[in-house]
Amino acid sequence: MKNKILPGVLLAALAATTAQAHFQLLYTPEAALKESAAVPLALVFSHPFDSGFTMDMGKPEAFYVISQRGDAAPKTTDLMQYLEPIKWAGADSKGAAYIAHPPRSVTRSLGDYTYVLRPAPYYEKSEDKYIQQITKTMVNIGGLPGGWDEPLKLPVEIVPLDKPYANWVGGVFRAVVMSGGKPVPHAEIEIEYLNHEPQIDARQFDPAAKATAPQESFSTLSIRADAMGQVIIGLPKAGWWGICALNLDDHLKYKGKELSLDAVLWVKATDMSR
């Protein structure tokens, strides 16, 4: 672990001018729906704070939703059939991405819906390695909770300790980084605010930013999990916040190259208003 960190820090220092975090988006506009509705989704691999370079996604290895109403048995619905390949526009580039419009019947019941995306590994030329970010986004219908706090037995994942869809602005969000079902002490974490709201119909990020970073360190917030693998982040602004735990499995290879297996969780913060 320690050996890994040092070269990482050096590389990051060398690349300081272009330091941006890759983030797998699994976006839907609303996280907490009052009642059942069709949930549209956008799957984009990008740099969400500055709407920077949009990377080409390959066909996902898996895309499904696990739903649970109260403590009834969880149900898995495969969503691969709803994937529609598109070109998604960021501020200065277009990249291969996907949108999906599963029908209302998929989200007809009350409860928690955890969308899971296992994208194809992405070859990052500048680092000569592959990146694969297993991503979760949660939606709740009707206020009846389900299995939001349960690990989903993914190879790597960020398991919430707070409901990712029910957070006030100004609150904190807690989660545990897991690899192979075990917490990852001191895991390397990146946090980014989804600063350019995705516009699914227009297949682009809103060109207007919601916030400005005073300096590069603020675009991607880099933190560490604690000794128990727990992460706590503040939520200072309404919208989606991405948490990414990097390189959770040290020895993975893909096509003869290093594979960074990352876990992403999206959290929504909501303004208190009248």
Add this chain to the structure above:
Amino acid sequence: MKRRTLALLLLPLALAAGMVAHAHNAICSCFENDDGTVTCEGGFSDGGKAVGVPLQVLDQAGKVLVEGVMDKESSFKFNRPKVAFRVKFNAGEGHIITIDGRDIEK
């Protein structure tokens, strides 16, 4: 785990008390199935089940068309009436939810 144990402990109590023991919000939602039946699902905002909660389907005059209780899956299924109707989910005082049939879609 803890929640499940608690629910198991509370369930008989809640049933004995006619489902008024919950200090949480009642939630009920209905949708139409492909075969023309309607399914209503219930529960509580703490994730609690609505097993045994009575449910009535009423016409505009308030006449009972169908009635029953939520099953072990906290749901209740009935044939969609030909006339205008509303669904009344009755989990006790302060926990009554009425849904207009016109709002029940596929």
